[in-house]
Amino acid sequence: MLPFAGRSMLLVDDDLRLLESTRDLLEFQGFTIQTARNFQEAQKRLAESTFDLILTDLRLDEGCGLEILKAAQGLQPDCCRLAMSGYATARLEVLALEAGAHQVLHKPLDDQFLTSTFDVLLRGRRTVQGDRQETSLARCGPLHSARWTPKPEKSSGRDGGWFGSGSKMREVFELIDRVADSKASILITGEPGTGKSKLARTVHGLSDRRGGPFVEVACGAIPEALLESELFGHTAGAFTGAIHSKLGKFQYAQGGTLFLDEIATASAAMQVRLLRVLQERSFEALGSNETVRTDARMIFATNEDLEQAVSAGRFRQDLFYRIHVVPIALPPLRERLEDVGELADGFLAQACQEFDRHVEGFSPGAYRAMKQYPWPGNVRELENTIQRAVLVCLGQIIQTEDIERLLTKPFSGFPSSGFPSSGFPSAHRALDIESESSHGRAAAWSEQYKDLDEALGIPEKAILLGALRAHGWNRNATAQRLGINRTTLYKKMKRLGIECTN
Template sequence: MTTSQPPAMSAARVLLVDDDPYILESLGSFLELEGYDVTRAASIERAVDSLAAGRYDLVITDVSLPASSGLDLLRHVRGRQEDVEVIVITGYGTIESAVEAMKLGAFDYLTKPIIDDDVRLSVERALQRQQLLAENRRLKQALSDRYSFDNILSADHRMAKIFEVIDAVAPTRTTVLITGESGTGKSLIARAIHARSDRRDRPFVEVSCGALPDTLLESELFGHLRGAFTHAVSDKPGKFAAAEGGSIFLDEIATASPQLQVKLLRVLQERQYEPLGSTQTQQANVRVLLATNHDLGQDVRDGSFREDLYYRINVVNIHLPPLRQRISDIPLLADHFLRKFQAALGKRVGGFSAQVLECLVHYPWPGNVRELENCIERAAVLCRGEIIELEDLPPALLDHSAPPPATTLAPAHAAVHLKSALAEPERQLILAALRANDNCRQAAARQLGINRATLYKKMKKLGIQA
C-alpha cells in the first residue's frame, strides 16, 4: 500500500473490495489522500479474511465480483452486527442491485464511473453515522453496566440499596428472607446471593415448597430411608444433603405445613435433622435462603405461621418493590428483554414507539418483571417493522395508552441525535413519576433516583408544569 500522506493515528479504516485492479489502485489512492487507512481486497475471500483479522469502520465493495456477489459480503458484514457501514459500487444501469443493497442495509451506493466528490461525501456521511452508532452502543453498554448487578438490571434507587445489602450479606452464612410480589425477581436475587458467596462453587439447590404435598416435601428436603412410608422403595438423600456446603433456596415458604415448620426451625437453630424413618441425626452445613410473596407477619398473626420460625428466618429481609413502583426500571428492562429476544429471533428491532413506552410505564404489571418479559417476547415475535408498535402489545395493555406524542423513540440504527431521541421517553417517565406521587416533586425525584433540583431543571427543559 502506498500513501503519499500517512494517515493519522485515528484515521478511519476502510476496506476496499474490487476485482478490478484499476479501481483498487485509483480509488484506494484517492481515499488515502483523503486521510483514510485503506486495505485493498481483490476478492470476497480476501475481504472476509481481512474483516476477521481486523476492525474496520467502512467497507466499500463492488457488487459484481467474480465467484460471488458483493451483496453476499454485505450480508456477511450485517450478520456480524458490528458498527461497520457498507457502501456498494454498482455498474452503470444495474440499479436493481443498488436497491437490493439498500434493502440489505447498505449505507449508500455509488455508480461507475465513480466521481471523486460523490465518494468524498458518501464516505464522510457513512463514517459520521458509523461513529454515532458506535457511540450509541458504547453509551448503552455503559448504562447497562452501571445498572446491572450480575444479570439483575435496575435503575431504581431502592434496588441500588438492595444490591448493597446483597453485597454485605452474601459472604456470610446469614439466613435471608426475600419477599415481594410474584415475578419481582426473588429467585434471581437468591441466585445472586449464592453466586457472590464463597459457596459459589458448591451446589445451589432450589425447592418450590408450594409444588409438593406435605409428606413428599418433607422427604424431598430431608430424605428418607427405605420403608419410611408406602412408596419409599429405597433410601433417598434429600435436598439438604444435596446442598451440603452450598445454599438451599426454599421458595414459597408460607405454604410449609406446621410439622415441616418445626423441622425447619430445628435445622435453622441447631443445623441438624433426621431423614424420614431414620434416628440418625445429620449435620447440615447449608446456607438457607427463603422467599415468599405472602405477608408472613400477617400469617403469624393469623396463626398459620410459627412466630419463632418467623423470627429465625427474618434475620435479613430483602423486600423487592413491585415493578409499578419502579417506573424507571420499565424502559430499562423492556430494552434489555427486547435485545435478548431480537438476538434469539434474529430480528433487527431497534426500539419502541413513544405510545408503546407510554403504555408500558402506565400499566400496573400485576405479574411484574415476568409479565413484562413475556409481553416483550410476544411483541418481538409479532413486530414486523423496526419498532415495536401498539398493535404488537397484548390488548390488556392498550387501555393504558395515552394520546400519541409527537416523536417516536428512534430505532438504534436511525441517524438521529441521541439527546433529542431520549427527550420524549424522559418526559414520559417524569410525568408518570409525578402522577404516581400525586405531583409531589420530592417523592417523584426520589422514585426517579435523581435529586429535586435536577428534577426541576429537567421539568423546565422539557416543558412540564406540575
C-alpha cells in the same frame, strides 16, 4: 508454624475476663492482638494500627459495637469485620451487617468454630490495590473486594437484566453486598413476578458459596406428604413405596445454598422441623436415627405477609424470627417505573436472540406506554409482553400501538369499569368496596360471610374463571397473564373450588 502467624487483630469487649481469655487463645494461634474495652479505645487503636481482622462485642458499657464497625469500615475498609453478642436479636444482627460486619457470632464462642471462621475470612481476604475511591470496593470490605475485582464483575452476578439499576434496586443490592457472604438466613418478599427466585440465585452467585450447589425447592408445588422426604431424604423402607434410600435437598445443598420458595405454605409439622434445622444445623432423614449436619445457607421467599400469618396463627413466630434475620423486600415494578426502559431493552435483546428476529428497538411512544402501565404482573409480565411484541412486530421498531395492543386486552372476567378510557387498567382500582356496595355487587360486605377471606373469594373466583375462560382453560397461559406462578394458580383454584374443564 502457627496457623495465624503474622496476622493482627483488634479485639473489643467490656468483659475483662472474657477479653483476656479470648486474647490468650488467639495469641496461642499466632495472632498479634490489641484489645479495647470501649468505643474510644477502639477508635484510637484503629487510627494508630492496621488490622487484618476486628472482632467486637455489640453491647458495651461505654459506646456501641455498631459505631466501632462503622469506624472500622471507614478507617480500615480492607479488614475483616466480625461482631459478637450473647443477646443479639434479629434486628440487631441486621443492624450489625448494615454497619459493616461480615458475620455476627453468638456467645458463648466455640473455640474451634471461631478459628475456622477466621480461617475462612482471612483466606478470602484480598488487598485492594490502587485508589479505593476510584473503585467502590471500600464499602464492600475484604470478602467483597475479592469478589468484585475488576469492577464489571459486580453486574455480572445479576440475573439477565431482571432487576434494573434504579434507586430502589440499588438499595436492595447495597444490602446484598453486605450480607451475601454471611450464613445469616435471608427472607425475600415481593409480589408474584418480581423475581424472588432470580434474586436468590443472584445472592448465591455473589457469595463465597458460589462454587457450591444452588438447590431450589418450591414448597407449594410438592404435596405435604412428600415435602419432608424431599427436604430431608429417607431410608429404604421408611414408608410404603420407599424401595431405595434417597438423599434430601439439604444434603445436596451442602457447601452451597438451599432456597425454599413459598415458605408460607409449609405445614405446622414442617415448620417445626425447619426450626430445628435453623437452630441446631442438623436433622435426621425419614426412617433414620443418624443425625446429619448441614452447613447449607438458607434463603426463603414468600409473596404473603408472614407477620399477618403469625398473627393469624398460621405461621410459627419463632420460625419467623429465625428466617427474618435479613429481610429483602423486592419492590413491585409499578413502584420503580424508572427501570422499565432499561429492562425492556434487555428483554428485547434476549427475545431477538431466542426467536431469531431482528428488532432494533422501541419508538418513544412505546417507551411512554410502558412507563404509564402499572404492570400488575411485574417484571414477568414485562418480559412476556416484550417477547410477544417481538413476535408480532411487522417492522424493525416496536411502535406504540404494538405495545398498547398487548397491554389493553381485558379478561372477560374483569368488570369493564375497571379500565379507564386510556385503555390501561387503573393502578388504584382493584376493589372499591364502598363504590361496589352502593350498587349491590358481590364486593359489598354481607353478614352472611364468615370472614373477609370468604367475602374476597367471590370476586377473586369470578376473576379467575374469566381469565381461565379467556385463555381456553390453559393454566400455564392464564397464570402467566395474571402474573402469578402456576402453583399459585393451582392453589387458588383448589381453595375456590374451581375445577378444570377439558
